[in-house]
Amino acid sequence: MGKKIIIQVIVALFVILWVYTGYNKLVEYEEFRITLGRSPFIQPLAGFIAVVLPTGELLLALLLVIPKTRLLGLYLSFVTMTLFTGYIWLMLQYASDLPCSCGGVLEMMDWDDHLLFNAAFTVAALVAIVLSIMRKRKLSIT
Amino acid sequence: MKRLNLMAIIALLTLLTAASVQAGVFKGKARLQCSTNDYSSLQYQMTSNASYQLLMADDFCIPDICIYNYRLAMPSTVQVCNSGDFICCIRIIPADLFCPPSAPIRAKVICKPF
Known part of the structure; x- marks a missing residue:
């Protein structure tokens, strides 16, 4: 029962995160695209990422909403958050100009906070994956 | 289902x-x-008492080389405006000419509450 609640809380947090940030990036598409264009690492792909990223975030939320695809959604959320965390770490290490293209209120965080926030979500995704697998095994045994 | x-x-x-x-x-x-x-003739009036952040977005001469112009222009174009202030959409003339002359920076101004 405890594991189930932990998984549900983590999934709910990810649903909120993906819907909120995906929606904000799509609504503020132009601003998002320009901010990405200022980012030294992804500048050449800014136009492409500006469309794919928010769409992908909303699709991730959809995967998490549907019980049958929830574990897949958690795996992809973990991969995405790992990439985001790596990107922020790279930006902090090597970029002099740090444009934030995070979407919504997340833009209010400074980059160190953002790194912690993303790392926490990455760990949470991993915890939810491990607990889901343990729960599945237990259910299949019984 | 639940x-x-x-x-x-x-x-x-x-x-x-x-x-x-x-x-x-x-x-x-x-x-x-x-x-x-x-960009030169438009004016907007703030409608609430909140503070606004004026963001300048280079929407014309992007990205690569002109990013430097954009960055250089930022300190002089970012400002805070309050209720009752008028904000003009402005045209930025690049301080240095990384941009080719045929592609001057045209600034698009977005007033965004923060």
């Missing part, structure tokens, strides 16, 4: 909240955006 409903409700509530905030329902602030190429 779980699907719970997560779907959470997703829907998040979407509604984000949309409400975006529409200014919770903030009670206006979003202003210049959407014309006539």
Whole structure:
């Protein structure tokens, strides 16, 4: 029962995160695209990422909403958050100009906070994956 | 089914909240955006007492080399404006000419509550 609640809380947090940030990036598409264009690492792909990223975030939320695809959604959320965390770490290490293209209120965080926030979500995704697998095994045994 | 409903409700509530905030329902602030190429003649008046952040976006001469112009221009073009202030959409003449002469920086100004 405890594991189930932990998984549900983590999934709910990810649903909120993906819907909120995906929606904000799509609504503020132009601003998002320009901010990405200022980012030294992804500048050449800014136009492409500006469309794919928010769409992908909303699709991730959809995967998490549907019980049958929830574990897949958690795996992809973990991969995405790992990439985001790596990107922020790279930006902090090597970029002099740090444009934030995070979407919504997340833009209010400074980059160190953002790194912690993303790392926490990455760990949470991993915890939810491990607990889901343990729960599945237990259910299949019984 | 029960779980699907719970997560779907959470997703829907998040979407509604984000949309409400975006529409200014919770903030009670206006979003202003210049959407014309006539950057010199437009003026907008702030409609609430909140502070606004003026963001300058280079929407014409992007990205690569002109990013430097954009960055150089930022300190002089970013400002805070208050209720009653008029904001003009402006045209920025590049301080240094990384941009080819045929592609002057045209600045698009977005007044965004913060």
